[in-house]
Amino acid sequence: MKRLMYVLLFVLLAGASYAQRAKYVFYFIGDGMGVNQVNGTEMYLAEHEGRIGVEPLLFTTFPVGTMATTFSATNSVTDSSAAGTALATGVKTYNGAIGMDDDKNVLQTVAEKAKKAGKKVGVATSVSVDHATPAAFYAHQPNRSMYYEIALDLPKSGFDFYAGGGFLKPTTTADKKEAPSIFPIIERAGYTIARGVDEYKAKLADAKKMVLIQKENAESPVLPYAIDHKEGDLTLPEITESAISFLTKDNNKGFFLMVEGGKIDWACHSNDPATVFEEVIDMDNAVKVAYEFYKEHPKETLIVVTADHETGGMSLGTGKYEMFLKALLHQEQSQDLLSKAITDLRKEKPGKTSWDEIKDLLANKMGFWKELPLTWEQEKLLRDEYETSFVKNKVVFEESLYSKTEPLAAAARKVMSQIAMVGWTGYSHTAGYVPVFAIGAGSNLFVGKMDNTEIPKRIAKAAGYK
Incomplete structure (x- = not known):
């Protein structure tokens, strides 16, 4: 009888183990x-x-x-x-x-x-x-x-x-x-x-x-x-x-x-x-x-x-005791597509793209100025990059492992991270x-x-x- 109980217990345990697979x-x-x-x-x-x-x-x-x-x-x-x-x-x-x-x-x-x-x-x-x-x-x-x-x-x-x-x-x-x-x-x-x-x-x-x-x-x-x-x-x-x-x-x-x-x-x-x-x-x-x-x-x-x-x-947080992730909702596309849009604008109007046209693009794609107020320093970062890459025509693409990015798109991405207060170490x-x-x-x-x-x-x- 005891032997039968051991056999039944083994069968039950084996069945339970199999059921868990x-x-x-x-x-x-x-x-x-x-x-x-x-x-x-x-x-x-x-x-x-x-x-x-x-x-x-x-x-x-x-x-x-x-x-x-x-x-x-x-x-x-x-x-x-x-x-x-x-x-x-x-x-x-x-x-x-x-x-x-x-x-x-x-x-x-x-x-x-x-x-x-x-x-x-x-x-x-x-x-x-x-x-x-x-x-x-x-x-x-x-x-x-x-x-x-x-x-x-x-x-x-x-x-x-x-x-x-x-x-x-x-x-x-x-x-x-x-x-x-x-x-x-x-x-x-x-x-x-x-x-x-x-x-x-x-x-x-x-x-x-x-x-x-x-x-x-x-x-x-x-x-x-x-x-x-x-x-x-x-x-x-x-x-x-x-x-x-x-x-x-x-x-x-x-x-x-x-x-x-x-x-x-x-x-x-x-x-x-x-x-x-x-x-x-x-x-x-x-x-x-x-x-x-x-x-x-x-x-x-x-x-x-x-x-x-x-x-x-x-x-998640860059110094202040706060974040503003809601700002990211105004970004309509990835940095890659923003970069492409900036390149396309450069090709459409070589040497003639105005700062106001750039502002319109960034307002529509990133919400800058229209939905998201910028500090003087943030606008200066964008304006300086515009002057370098559009006015002086010195375009140095930023390269990461999987993308080459227009310098102005890279600057816009940095500004967005600043606004959202998301930091990066590299x-x-x-x-x-x-x-x-x-x-x-x-x-x-x-x-x-x-x-x-x-x-x-x-x-x-x-x-x-x-």
Whole structure:
């Protein structure tokens, strides 16, 4: 009798353990999304409603919330490839490595473990599919800038779904030689390429594996910033919806899906707070899509939200005991599009653009003077830049990692940060903590401060990957 009780207890415990396994895993990574990027977004949303405080993002309401360290094997400040590799494999590596350790040995990723366990696997991003963070889940290359070689690793993975803006170097190798286009290579490996959501829906039924990217006429291999979104543009929430529909098609074994909000980082590199906060909101909207799926499968779904590192050294407050994030609501577009508008104005009226025309542009695009009074010093900063770049025609573009900016647009961005009282320590990554949020099956594993290498290990444990 006692033996029978032990057997029954073992069966019950085994059943309970199995029931806790995550059949469906969503792994969201906000590139560059430190603690202040999240907190600032919630304060920005509250000020939008006319009050002081926070308006919670969905993912910050998850029952588990903690923080993680991000250093790489070679430096206290990581780059996206080393951080992506840590988040994908659970192993620290040198800055620049994609899916390889310090000795350039290939590392197994949590996505590869999921595939080995019989799950369907998806990798999605708002930037290019061959960029550092998504690449860290499927590729194995010694340097993140080997975009063509990274893209060649895509079909080798055998993963089921990829999505993003496009590919950075589809016909050029790392040593700058012309090479066969990556697209026919991907198609010959059994992937259907869909350009835009409409084409994806038309090809969904017959596709065995899928690569979803922007429409043929897209200006860039990355998605537009959320603040610049136009009707018909591919979005991260749409990508997430498409990924779920594809990974659940003819599949009852579960899936693993990594989704990167990649342009949070890009906006932070540009020190553009309004664009940063809108990118965080955009990723939260993608999380909402996953959360709707979670509500249908609450005992089998795990959602984890984190970041690879913080970018820009964002501070909420610049000396005074106050902020004015509501000012950012008057910014209609990203610094990138403002820069383009200024360049276009210069080309339309070479040597003849007046200060009043510049003021009109900044009033319409940034709310300056019309909605936001400027100090004498702030107006002088803008006027001096106008005199240098338009009157004297000495145009020195400001360069950050992902953009070249008209000097007057850079000055306008600085003025907006001053008005909003958002500070920046620089234009690159920092070693700050990043947030970790989790809900669902196995989310109890994500408690207590941790290192970023722990996150994929705990996902694998929650899902039962070997």
